[in-house]
Amino acid sequence: MQTNILGYPRIGSNRELKKANEAYWAGKISLEKLQLTARQLRRQNWETLHNAGIDLIPSNDFSYYDQILDMCVMTGTIPARFKALKESLVTPSSPELYFAMARGYQKNGFDATAMEMTKWFDTNYHYLVPEFDASQKYQLLYNKCLDEFKEALSLGIQTKPVLIGPVSFILSGKIKEEGLQTAGLLDKLLPVYIQLLQSLQQAGATWVQLDEPTLVLDQTPEHQELFHYAYTQIREAVPALKILLATYFGGLQDNTSLAIQLPVDALHIDLVRAPEQLDDILAAFPENLQLSVGVVNGRNIWKNNYEQSLQLIHKAIAALGKDRVMIATSCSLLHTPYDLDLETDETVLTPQIKNWMAFAKQKVHEVIALKDIIAGNDTLLKDNQATMLERSTAAIIHKPAVKARLAALTAADAQRKSTFPARQKAQEEILKLPLFPTTTIGSFPQTEDIRKLRADFKKGVINREEYEKDIRKAIQDSVQLQENLRIDVLVHGEFERNDMVEYFGEQLEGFVFTKNGWVQSYGSRCVKPPVIYGDVQRSAPMTVEWSSYAQSLTNKPMKGMLTGPVTILQWSFVRDDQPRSETTLQIALAIRDEVVDLEKAGIRVIQVDEPAIREGLPLREADWQTYLDWAVKAFRISVSGVEDATQIHTHMCYSEFNDIISNIAAMDADVITIETSRSQMELLEVFSTFRYPYEIGPGVYDIHSPRVPTVEEMTVLLEKATQLLPARNIWVNPDCGLKTRKWPETEQALRNMVAAARNMRVAITATA
Structure with a gap:
């Protein structure tokens, strides 16, 4: 053999x-x-x-x-x-x-x-x-x-x-x-x-x-x-x-x-x-x-x-x-x-x-x-x-309380209190955002200094007080920069986070980690997926402290940043002794608890990223609906514990949406941000044809490239977007997080992005 x-x-x-x-x-x-x-x-x-x-x-x-x-x-x-x-x-x-x-x-x-x-x-x-x-x-x-x-x-x-x-x-x-x-x-x-x-x-x-x-x-x-x-x-x-x-x-x-x-x-x-x-x-x-x-x-x-x-x-x-x-x-x-x-x-x-x-x-x-x-x-x-x-x-694998909570879920746990039109009105009254509101997807450049800071804290080279002081300074600087750039909805920058899945896995029960378990995601980008070995639950808030601190620095809305249950599942090495759907719903309940705590802390915009929801789609169309039913349900369970005025965002990148657009809509997120810059807004056409009823942030510049797009380039993309979607529903943002970029190119690209948004406001006002 x-x-x-x-x-x-x-x-x-x-x-x-x-x-x-x-x-x-x-x-x-x-x-x-x-x-x-x-x-x-x-x-x-x-x-x-x-x-x-x-x-x-x-x-x-x-x-x-x-x-x-x-x-x-x-x-x-x-x-x-x-x-x-x-x-x-x-x-x-x-x-x-x-x-x-x-x-x-x-x-x-x-x-x-x-x-x-x-x-x-x-x-x-x-x-x-x-x-x-x-x-x-x-x-x-x-x-x-x-x-x-x-x-x-x-x-x-x-x-x-x-x-x-x-x-x-x-x-x-x-x-x-x-x-x-x-x-x-x-x-x-x-x-x-x-x-x-x-x-x-x-x-x-x-x-x-x-x-x-x-x-x-x-x-x-x-x-x-x-x-x-x-x-x-x-x-x-x-x-x-x-x-x-x-x-x-x-x-x-x-x-x-x-x-x-x-x-x-x-x-x-x-x-x-x-x-x-x-x-x-x-x-x-x-x-x-x-x-x-x-x-x-x-x-x-x-x-x-x-x-x-x-x-x-x-x-x-x-x-x-x-x-x-x-x-x-x-x-x-x-x-x-x-x-x-x-x-x-x-x-x-x-x-x-x-x-x-x-x-x-x-x-x-x-x-x-x-x-x-x-x-x-x-x-x-x-x-x-x-x-x-x-x-x-x-x-160590099985937790009866987790299994009991999962068994007690009802249809009401996956429903927002009101339909989107009512929520949109409530959110407009609270947030008071301009047309073409600007935001970023979540992370800011993770410099060598930031990575060293986290590494030194993990190694015990510095204590928690020193670590948190420097993280607060990085957040403060990023908030000041965003205000100077006149961005409308801010983020705290995620300087405390190593990876968008690993960070949450480290704080959830049922996960374990490796020191050298790196795999390639693309190019030089490597990730170290967590390992889900047992039943998952949240024992304490995971992000509330940092988001609350960031919100205290500004009068503008500060987004709470979370990773969704399907993405946590997809980007982890998953236990193989129970259906993936059960593991996902366990994670969804943990994220739900975090969303509710963020709202209680005064965070009115909360982003639950699901870039992997399309990735998890079975390869054969006959198997799609079963997966989509539990994947959409998991997202809705994660976000449905909040009031109408709390705006729920989600982010998806590098996916084709044509064949699952109705399921994307069924997620019932108030705002979705997607990658459209490399495809020159091609991906947006399906949202227009479908008459997608929610707000959309079509990414106007490619963060996976070091090149800085011009104001004119981004304005052209936004003009294309207005031909497909109502201006009221369009957000302006990069196509993904900025973690892998350098600060100089990031600042210039964001400055250009804000200028493009302002161009569009002037143009829309002039034609009104």
């Missing part, structure tokens, strides 16, 4: 890539130093997998920023606004072009906005969205895949290069011109893919993994035909290269017959997300195909239940024989932290809970262990069975 890893984390066990990228962007290290760090990380990963005994070791799963962006550069899928920059460079594979596409570019006479970014399926990983237009000339600009295969080979390690498959690459992008068809795009792109694959075949590659995760989505007959066409062409072009077609994040369902008929050598399926698909696949599996069974969870941190995995593996072996079955992770381990062995602080992660966990390195050994158990190692199985039993009966 062979063992197969689909991909491995690339940021480094100590976030070396993040630090090197950011140092390079800041001009503190050379390109050569950045590339050296990358080579060291790739070598460490390959050697870890090689030494563990993995047969199919991935290469080209490394990326400086994003694997889809890599594919764009490799295939010459360069948006038109970057073509002048590309032509000005000596080599088109230059990092200058690569990072410009990711982050935007505003120097040397060029000014281009970054590529749009959205979530990778239902994960918290963000990818850069390919842009397709008729003028593009696809060509192999940079053979990164071949370079990294040769690099591993020079170390004596044979790897399996990994590429996003041609159909999923196209379907993950956006066609920017009417009349341009996916079939025509495939015809143009396939020669580049074939050139890539031929170069790998010539270099001695035996296996190549082509990821086609869109096969777990609902597909039209036209799209299904694209797979037939693409893989027939590929098979003819590289007959000697073994192709492993990888699907993950769900089951094949009605795409099963399509997938097993494609002319490839092995099919990978995700049996963690969709174990039920195995029977259908085995019933019709061709004799010439190998099956890679993804039984080790690549998206969570709990130890594998070997008994459950072995049932699936033995079923596959019984049907196909050992030589045709590969044991694998369910998906790439990109979504899990590096190494549990780095968690040495028992005050942070207790030995009991740590014993229930497995990070990427440990999951690699779980794949090997399953193979060893099949070969007769009963000790490994018995040890695992003991761990599973101990966890299932642990007293």
Whole structure:
């Protein structure tokens, strides 16, 4: 039997890539130093997998920023606004072009906005969205895949290069011109893919993994035909290269017959997300195909239940024989932290809970262990069975009071006292805001000084009194700045918060944390998700003190800032011993208590962020409504304990709303802020068509790029917004929090934003 890893984390066990990228962007290290760090990380990963005994070791799963962006550069899928920059460079594979596409570019006479970014399926990983237009000339600009295969080979390690498959690459992008068809795009792109694959075949590659995760989505007959066409062409072009077609994040369902008929050598399926698909696949599996069974969870941190995995593996072996079955992770381990062995602080992660966990390195050994158990190692199985039993009966997991409160919920707990029109009138009387009120999403730049302050407090270098004094000073400065900029609804800046989920998890029961459990969110942005191991409840207020202090500094409204229950769930590693809906409702009740306490403290505007509500949507439309029912219910429970005059905001970013707009409206938030700057207000059209009845803040500048948008740019976006929405309902804000930005660019961008809002007030008044 062979063992197969689909991909491995690339940021480094100590976030070396993040630090090197950011140092390079800041001009503190050379390109050569950045590339050296990358080579060291790739070598460490390959050697870890090689030494563990993995047969199919991935290469080209490394990326400086994003694997889809890599594919764009490799295939010459360069948006038109970057073509002048590309032509000005000596080599088109230059990092200058690569990072410009990711982050935007505003120097040397060029000014281009970054590529749009959205979530990778239902994960918290963000990818850069390919842009397709008729003028593009696809060509192999940079053979990164071949370079990294040769690099591993020079170390004596044979790897399996990994590429996003041609159909999923196209379907993950956006066609920017009417009349341009996916079939025509495939015809143009396939020669580049074939050139890539031929170069790998010539270099001695035996296996190549082509990821086609869109096969777990609902597909039209036209799209299904694209797979037939693409893989027939590929098979003819590289007959000697073994192709492993990888699907993950769900089951094949009605795409099963399509997938097993494609002319490839092995099919990978995700049996963690969709174990039920195995029977259908085995019933019709061709004799010439190998099956890679993804039984080790690549998206969570709990130890594998070997008994459950072995049932699936033995079923596959019984049907196909050992030589045709590969044991694998369910998906790439990109979504899990590096190494549990780095968690040495028992005050942070207790030995009991740590014993229930497995990070990427440990999951690699779980794949090997399953193979060893099949070969007769009963000790490994018995040890695992003991761990599973101990966890299932642990007293720290279950809280009867939490379960009783959940059982007592009624429909009234998810209803505001009045409908939105009545609430809007009450809020206008209390808040007295101008047309096009300005605000920010919540966080302000987290400078090195602020991060050091929090770290020093955690380490005991400074005491609580010193820490709180400096946090108050940072809040005071931010309030003064916002008043000087004439922003209408202020925020306290969140200087005390490490992460929008971690901060709340640290104060809720049922959560535990890690010191080094970092995973990549996008580019150099890494998050350290909390771990939900048991029943969740709030034992004390979490934000009231800081919000109250900030409100005491100003006569303007101060927003209370909270993270919503679905986002806390989605951005945590979640317990797998009860339905996700139950865990979410437990969190919702904890957030409800905080919302009520904020109102009691005099906070009249409260934002409950739910950027992950679209991310949590099941991949198959048939499963949507069940999820949306409990997700919307959880949000409404969180916010429905307040009076009409208290204005409830929510924020969502980098999501497509077209197909769930009615559910977004059902959340009954008074104000929603969304990302619309990268899409040039495209996302706003659905709110207009639907006649969305609430107030909306369409983000007018992209905070994920260091470029500062002009007043004119933002004014144009707001003018577009007024063509779609009533001016009375439009807010003016960035598209996300400002935590990752620097102060100079932040101040200038906000100054421009306020000026754009004032321009719009003048324009609307003049036409009234």
